[in-house]
Amino acid sequence: MIAKAIYNILSTETDITDLCSDRIYPNKAPDGAVLPYVVFHQIDGIPNKNKERQIKILTYRVQVDVYAETFDEAMTLADKINDTLSFKSGTFAGIEIDIITFDNQNDAFEADTLVERVSQDFLVRRKK
Numbered sequence: 257m258i259a260k261a262i263y264n265i266l267s268t269e270t271d272i273t274d275l276c277s278d279r280i281y282p283n284k285a286p287d288g289a290v291l292p293y294v295v296f297h298q299i300d301g302i303p304n305k306n307k308e309r310q311i312k313i314l315t316y317r318v319q320v321d322v323y324a325e326t327f328d329e330a331m332t333l334a335d336k337i338n339d340t341l342s343f344k345s346g347t348f349a350g351i352e353i354d355i356i357t358f359d360n361q362n363d364a365f366e367a368d369t370l371v372e373r374v375s376q377d378f379l380v381r382r383k384k
Contacts, residue, residue: 257351258298258301258316258318258351258380258382259282259283259296259297259298260348260349260350260351261348261349261351261353261380261382262282262296262318262320262341262380263280263282263296263349264348264349265340265341265344265348266280266294266296266320266337266340266341267280269336269340271336271339271340272294272333272336272337272340275292275329275332275333275336276292276293276294276333279292279293279294280293280294280296281293281294281295281296282295282296282297283295283297285323289323291323291324291325291329291371292322292323292324292325292329292330292333293322293323294320294321294322294323294333294337295320295321295323296318296319296320296321297318297319298316298317298318299316299317299318299319299377300316300317301314301315301316301317302314302315302316302317313354313381313382313383313384314381314382314384315379315380315381315382316379316380316381316382317359317377317378317379317380318377318378318379318380319375319376319377319378320334320337320341320375320376320377320378321373321374321375321376322334322337322373322374322375322376323366323371323372323373324371324372325371325372326372327363327365327372329372330363330372330373330374331363331374333374334361334374334376337376338358338361338376341356341358341378342356342357342358342378343355343356343357344356351382352382352383353380353381353382353383354381354382354383355381356378356379356380356381357378357379357381358376358377358378359376359377359378359379360376360377361374361375361376361377362374362375363375
């Protein structure tokens with residue numbers, strides 16, 4: 257469910273779509289996807305535990321990977337994604353988001369495909 261909200265946020269931001277068009281994919285890119293593109297997926301869901309009351313907020317870790325031909329191209333798109341998602345709140349695709357916060361980032365060169373990759377993790381707090 258959180259994927260719908262993330263897709264909605266990313267796919268409606270022109271700073272992102274100007275760089276990768278509509279090539280924003282949940283879980284995996286199709287074979288032969290044109291660079292640059294974005295893949296995102298939920299890594300885990302962490303309920304906020306409290307034995308005294310009902311859980312009203314759930315936290316999810318979402319990884320967003322940018323794939324591009326050059327490191328600069330990957331970093332530029334990753335920066336736009338960070339700017340777009342960080343501290344975002346509201347209702348997206350019918351899902352109420354309390355807040356999205358940036359957690360960490362790493363980059364790598366994918367030697368088997370000769371592609372640059374930047375991975376970012378975000379914590380997404382969703383109201384129940």
